[in-house]
Amino acid sequence: MSEVRRPAALMQRPNWAWQDEAACRGDEVVLFFGPDGERQPEREIRERKAKAVCAACPVRAECLTYAVSRPEKYGTWGGLNEDERSSERRRRMRRANAA
Numbered sequence: 001m002s003e004v005r006r007p008a009a010l011m012q013r014p015n016w017a018w019q020d021e022a023a024c025r026g027d028e029v030v031l032f033f034g035p036d037g038e039r040q041p042e043r044e045i046r047e048r049k050a051k052a053v054c055a056a057c058p059v060r061a062e063c064l065t066y067a068v069s070r071p072e073k074y075g076t077w078g079g080l081n082e083d084e085r086s087s088e089r090r091r092r093m094r095r096a097n098a099a
């Protein structure tokens with residue numbers, strides 16, 4: 001099997017600069033990524049707290065765009081949990097296809 005190699009300089013790298021402005025900087029990561037075996041009631045409480053931080057975040061749009069354009073399967077990003085991001089990803093794809 002042949003493998004196409006691209007020089008690292010030509011590969012598109014994510015722009016992480018928006019993270020410097022993130023409202024979650026310094027917060028406990030467990031607020032945004034639940035532990036294994038987390039039960040639904042605890043998950044809902046944790047996600048509600050994480051989403052409250054996201055709601056006041058100045059880079060929420062950038063964070064969400066990053067998270068829906070990459071395979072970020074877990075956690076709260078841009079104010080959305082995993083399932084909500086999947087819906088948002090599909091919504092954006094439908095909108096892009098309709099354009």
Ligand code: SF4
Pocket residue numbers: 019022023024025032053054055057058059060061063064076077078079
């Ligand atoms: S939107 Fe939420 S997860 Fe994303 S950088 Fe802001 S606070 Fe962090």
